[in-house]
Amino acid sequence: MNHTERLPLCSCEITHQDAIEKARKEMPQEKTLCKAAELFKVFGDNTRIHILSALHAGELCVCDISALLNMTLSAVSHQLRILRQSNLVRYRKKGKEVFYSLNDSHVEQILALATEHVNE
């Protein structure tokens, strides 16, 4: 018995092995896809995409974002932490204020492509 054989979880008998092999070869490597999913997960939240979109116009302090989105400072700060951890934003401190800005030109491209898509 060949223990390296994949045990298919589906009960299908008919699979198109050539098509499957083609897909397997052409797909990006596992790690890349996982990272991409993580990236999209960050974009896939209404608050965060509003923050990113706002920062596209220029840097803002946490208070500005809070006022702009009409959300509590705490909620905004929590989301900013996630954006920081994903390296999508950077920040600089000036006195008591913290100014955030976009960290990566990819962000703007991805945003632009998405808004283009949703506008058909």
Next chain:
Amino acid sequence: MNHTERLPLCSCEITHQDAIEKARKEMPQEKTLCKAAELFKVFGDNTRIHILSALHAGELCVCDISALLNMTLSAVSHQLRILRQSNLVRYRKKGKEVFYSLNDSHVEQILALATEHVNE
């Protein structure tokens, strides 16, 4: 008393009104951002992004996808429903089989941009 006045949820006194106004003017409209967030939410799942990536190589039946991702038919079918509802995939039936394929060239562009991003 002006009831149209926004009640800021943050306790900040210092906001940069000009920066806020600039952001407000330049941001896409609310509906667009929400739709974009919904789109990214769909991309932001490991299973779904694997499916989309696999379909980039060509159409596959549900059983193929199930075998390729080593997941149950049911789990795959549930995710395919979400992809269908988002108009990201289309399908054609042939006998008992259902073949899925990508529905939109934007999908491929967004995927490509994301993989480019995660590879620094």
Next chain:
DNA sequence: ATTACATTTGAATAGTTGTTCAACTATTTA
């Protein structure tokens, strides 16, 4: 030092989401 204020953080909670399991369609074949 003390106060004031912008921001962060941790815990708690409510809501969302992905997978599984079992039952159900729909199509083909015998």
Next chain:
DNA sequence: TAAATAGTTGAACAACTATTCAAATGTAAT
């Protein structure tokens, strides 16, 4: 018509996530 098979669907459960609240930082002004 009956059996077999590819796929779908709904309910249930576990895992995750966004917001709130309260408390804690850190910086500037008094």
